[in-house]
Amino acid sequence: MQPAIASASQGQYINLNADDRFVPTERLHAAYIHYPQSHNPSAPSFVRFEDEGLELGIVASEVPEIARAVSSMLSRSLEDAKNSNGGHLPSEVVERVQLEIISPYGVANLWGTYGHRFVLSREVDAQRSEIVATILVARRKGTIFFFTGRYNNLRHSTIDQDVDFLQPASNDPEQRWFAQFAFPGPPDFKPGAYHHIANFVVGKEQRGQGLSRFLLRALVDKYARDHIVSQGAGIEHSQFLLCGRGFWQIGDPPWLARMQKLGFYLRWGAESFFLEQDWAPLPRIFEAGQQVTNLAYNRSFGLPARYSDAQPPDLSRPHLLARIPEVIRLSQDPRAKLQYFQTMFEFV
Ligand SMILES: CC(C)(COP(=O)(O)OP(=O)(O)OC[C@H]1O[C@@H](n2cnc3c(N)ncnc32)[C@H](O)[C@@H]1OP(=O)(O)O)[C@@H](O)C(=O)NCCC(=O)NCCS
Structure with missing residues (x-):
């Protein structure tokens, strides 16, 4: 076995190599x-779907070929989010993520060690398989993979102790890091009992074939404990089960529509915003050569209109209804720019 990708020099680069899949x-x-x-320790450590010719399992993300495959899939997908490629993010933001978070080194060492790295694959010939989709699911229900660019793999239960909310952004102590963001208060930031997910991507060559729906269904059917129990079904593999109630996602604005189609729902009132400061201007975003204002950007993702027009959501879900007036206010503040929606998905 080759050594794991253990140092940044071995794997911290932007990986756009399609063949790595x-x-x-x-x-x-x-x-x-x-x-x-496992309740079925002698079963295979993956699940095979014979009819579809697909295979699903949790992998060790530090295995170099796997880290490179996942990194290439995530990095190539994120290229499309560059403003210069028609996406919603400044190129420098995309490149920072590609280098620091989803490089082969990042995949192997950053969030991967706190998550179950699922890969969906198909055999292409006698020797090779193609990774066609992936998702990272937090092992513990309390894990938050990222919290602004400065914190990774936080525990929700100790967020107040672990995060310095007064830290300076740089040298001037008056310029606070967290003055650049508005998000739900720490106790409400994450709903309990849901697994944080990240890196949910279908390979660019494989889109539009129903694979993301298939992956979600397979995760629920084969790995979600509550679902398996409710169906009286057996456990077909010798891997971990997911013991939470569902998935929780901190998603970029354009993802909301996609995730809703896949059965996720918006967590009302949980939006995060960037707050522009004189000492911390936001990178500009352009559309058809025109700079997009924060207000226009917020409006393009349905804010604040979605909260005046829509029906109230299912009250049994962990929405943040009390924060909605604040979200409406922020979305009409010229210095506030929508950063993330939160979405959720139920196993049962
Ligand atoms: C979003 C994504 C996972 C969908 O994967 P996919 O396998 O192509 O999707 P499916 O073929 O299973 O289609 C599922 C549904 O999503 C819809 N959908 C797919 N891409 C979409 C998009 N860009 N915008 C809106 N809806 C989209 C499809 O139309 C389909 O809905 P329908 O059956 O009602 O027509 C994939 O496009 C992807 O990896 N995108 C880049 C990364 C990303 O956005 N990830 C999500 C946030 S982590």
């Missing part, structure tokens, strides 16, 4: 994680 099947099978306490 092909991995030796033997390496993929060796990377699946066996959970000794």
Whole structure:
């Protein structure tokens, strides 16, 4: 076995190599994680879907071929989010994420160690498999993969102790890092009992074939404990199960429509905003050569209109209804720019 990607010099680069999605099947099978306490310890450590010719499993993300495959899939997908490619993010923001978070090194070492890295694959020939989709699911329900660019893998229960909310942005102590953001208060930031998800991507060559729906269905059917129990179904693999109630996502604005189509719902009142400061201007975004104002950007994602027009949501879900007036106010503040929506998905 090759050594894991253990140092940044081995794998911190922007990986746009499409061919990296092909991995030796033997390496993929060796990377699946066996959970000794599984209820079915002698079962294979992955699930095969014979009819579709697909395979799903949790892999060790530090295996170099796997880290490179996942990194290439995520990085190529994120290229499309560049403002210069018609997307919603400044190029420098995309490149920072590609280098620091979803490089092969980042995939292997940053969030991966706190999450279950699922990969969906198909065999292409006797030796090789193609990774066609991936998702990272937090192992613990309390894990928050990222909290502004300065915190990774936080525990929700200790957020107040672990985060310095008064820290300076740089040298001037009056210029506070957290003055640049508006988000739900720490106790409400994440709904309890839901797994944070990130890196939910279908390969660019594989889109529009229903694979994202398939992956979500397969995760629920084969890995969500509550669903398996409610169906009286057996456990078909010797991997971890997901014991939370569902998924929780901090999603970029354009993702909301996609996620809603896939069965996720908006967590009302949980939007995050950037707050522009004189000492911290936001990178500009352009559309058809015109700079987009924060207000126009917010409006293009349905804010504040969605909260005046829409029906109230299911009150049994962990929405933040009391924060909606604040979200409406922020979305009409010329210095506030929508950063994220939160979305959720129920297993049962
Ligand atoms: C979003 C994504 C995962 C969908 O994967 P996919 O396998 O192509 O989707 P499916 O073929 O299963 O289609 C699922 C539904 O989503 C819709 N959909 C797919 N891409 C969409 C998009 N860009 N905008 C709106 N809806 C979209 C499809 O129309 C389909 O709905 P329908 O069946 O009602 O027509 C994939 O496009 C992707 O990886 N995008 C880039 C990364 C991303 O945005 N990830 C989500 C946030 S982490």
